[in-house]
Amino acid sequence: MRLEILKTYKIFIGGAFPRTESGRYYTPLDKKGQPLANMCLSSRKDFRNAVVAARKAFGSWSEKTAFNRGQILYRIAEMLEGRKAQFVEELVKQGSTDAKAKQEVELAIDRCVYYAGWCDKYQQVFSSVNPVASSHFNFSALEPMGVVGIIAPQANGLIGLVSTILPVIAGGNACVVLASENLPLCAITFAEVLATSDLTGGVVNILTGTEKELVEQFHSHMDVNAVVYAGGNREYGLAIESGADCNVKRVFIYENDFTKETDENPYYITDLQELKTTWHPIENVGGATSSY
Amino acid sequence: MTKKKHKEEVLFNFNGGWDYSPSPESTGHVKLKERYDLYIDGKFVAPNSGKYFPTTNPATEKVLAQVAHADESDVDKAVKAARKAYENVWSKLSAKERGKYIYRIARLMQEKARELAVVETLDAGKTIRESRDVDVPLACNHFFYYAGWADKLAYAFPNRTVSSLGVAGQIIPWNFPLLMAAWKIAPALAAGNTVVLKPAETTPLTAMLLAEIIHESGLPAGVVNILTGYGDTGAAIVNHPDINKIAFTGSTQVGKIIQKAVAGTGKKLTLELGGKSANILFEDAPIDQAVEGIVNGIFFNQGHVCCAGSRLFVQESVAEEVIQKLKDRLDTLYVGDPLDKNTDIGAINSREQLDTIRKYIKIGKDEGASMYESSCEIPKTGYFVRPTLFTDVAQSSRIAQEEIFGPVLTIQTFRTIDEVIQKANNSPYGLAAGVWTDKGSRIFNMTSKLRAGVIWANTYNKFDPTSPFGGYKESGFGREGGLQGLGAYLRMENGELQN
Secondary structure: OOOOOOOOOOOEEOOEOOOOOOOOEEOOEOOOOOEOOOEEOOOHHHHHHHHHHHHHHHHHHHOOOHHHHHHHHHHHHHHHHHOHHHHHHHHHHOOOOHHHHHHHHHHHHHHHHHHHHHOOOHHHHHOEEOOOOOOEEEEEEEEEOOEEEEEOOOOOOOHHHHHHHHHHHHOOOEEEEEOOOOOOHHHHHHHHHHHOOOOOOOOEEEEOOOHHHHHHHHHHOOOOOEEEEOOOOHHHHHHHHHHHHHHOOEEEEOOOOOOOHHHOOOHHHHOOEEEEEEEEEOOOOOOOOOOO | OOOOOOOOOOOOOOOOOOOOOOOEOOOOOOOOOOEEOEEEOOEEEOOOOOOEEEEEEOOOOEEEEEEEOOOHHHHHHHHHHHHHHHHHHHOOOOHHHHHHHHHHHHHHHHHOHHHHHHHHHHHHOOOHHHHHHHHHHHHHHHHHHHHOOOOOHHHOOOOEEEEEOOEEEEEOOOOOHHHHHHHHHHHHHHOOOEEEEEOOOOOOHHHHHHHHHHHHHOOOOOOEEEOOOOHHHHHHHHHOOOOOEEEEEOOHHHHHHHHHHHOOOOOEEEEEOOOOOEEEEOOOOOHHHHHHHHHHHHHHHHHOOOOOOOEEEEEHHHHHHHHHHHHHHHHHOOEOOOOEOOOOEOOOOOHHHHHHHHHHHHHHHHOOOEEEEOOOOOOOOOOOOOOEEEEOOOOOOHHHHOOOOOOEEEEEEEOOHHHHHHHHHOOOEEOEEEEEOOOHHHHHHHHHHOOOOEEEEOOOOOOOOOOOEOOEEOOEEOOEOHHHHHHHHEEEEEOOOOO
């Protein structure tokens, strides 16, 4: 009989897989009470390191062409498809049924394709040329907010995670994500998918650990521009909303579970976008009109 | 043929100092009341407390009128009126009719434009040239623009079903009193909400004239309620449980307090806060035009502009020339009677703000920066400051980091494009920025890298109702103006398509 090689689940920061700097771990259990794995119990310091990595990655990621971002998101779908069996197995290990697990993985893959397609389209749908009443050319275009903190849904360890990350990075942001506390396995395996998808290192950073310990970091860190809270705990949601004033963070609380078709739309992208309006004078000399 | 001798006689001396004769706008047409009450539920009513406070002309320090101080009970009364009007009248009215009321308000404002401009200048200290040519026309146009949106909302946000929010609480600042009221009220009404608005305590008069115009327009009672008062009045609006939306324009400090107060209440929030905007001048820019733009960027409205171009970055190769031209230009600016049509810089809005500006000028000197101020005379009474600029300013200097909100410009130099992008973005604020260069590709490089909500290239301080305005970072969130400005006043749900 061959002894199975067990996987060490680490965290994902700056495109690398370090262990938590704290050396701590926690052990989520499956439905039968058996340990799933020893997961990294990420610390405040891990969070700060992840923000540094995200800030560093933000510039180059946001300046990639929209087409290129779309290509990379599509590549994520390809990598996910190739590892389908592994995700199904992990979801089942964490308490899902075969059928439900398969459904969740397929939805996650299709959602990657969905947002891959939006990368070079949302700008056209939501930007505008503004007909100002003076001799100026004036237009408004969307730009990513910067570094986004995401607390992924507690239920549905894969689809919740994927659905909150994808619109954020499709729009050119970088993010620091806290995975579901009790269903964390797919998050780290998804990080392995990201690491092999040509995604710039640091664009997505994934931590495992507890909301209780890290929630304050999300709203108090001065270099985080926005927070997406999908963890479902009202108390933590309120803590984020009321702590966000320190640097006027934008806060979005999503209460849906992301399992439905309607849980994907371009407004999840535009939530994490700033609108920039640019003015330039138009020369006004001579009498010729355009009616030649 | 005798040759006529060429005359060498000098007819005009262009080198000497020219003076304009005073040309004050007449105030005879304007009849201010002695006392202004609160506008609640379509009626002008005394405040429950019976308390009034004076509003003064900052150019003369004379009291213009007494204004009601609304307390929590007045706010509650106004919110109840707004709720009732929302439930019973405004939300039931067809969108077309709603739009027509807003058009009517716009027209009435145009008819009374001169009166509004004069009162704005009296109460706020801003020059008549600006209130007449900028504030009032833009305010009217804002109502015109949003009036037309009322029955077209379904086209604004693809695949969303939109509906109004309910009662909007709106708190506005003293720098553009009437214009900010228009920015707030027009989109709120177009989107189908009712309004409780509070103007700033130093500039309540044009808001009360607007209340009279709204009353004259026949807008159903309670749809717009206007309450004058201080910070406590604003706090009562922010904390009222039956308000669905808060829109605030003002300081970042107060904005943060509001963000915290609103947390967890489900109230929709937009904040338009402070700024310390960079104005960047490259060596290839048309220097004379740029100097005019810089002057407009910082001295427009006495520098009481949240998006003022208060940090000037000049490329080193042209710094000497630009700074000299700026100093020369500073000396030609007329500071004085805001009602005079020749005046470039009017009165500082309040004693308190005057103290703040003086404090920062002192800080600048203490920090070792070199100060230059115009040599102009300033009136003996009233709140006035000479236009001032600082050179030798460090990036870490408080006058380069903190919002002064006055006619004070800091000047720093740079060599490379990377350096200036870093310096410009090195601020907690992100409201606006300016770029001056003749090179098109550089404009787009700069405008895409500057982290700010409004970028003016080869121009500055331009505004339009169709043009969304608002900041990045600690300059707030949400946009006002344009299609995007409607979003702040609408509830959006999934549309007919699946996703």
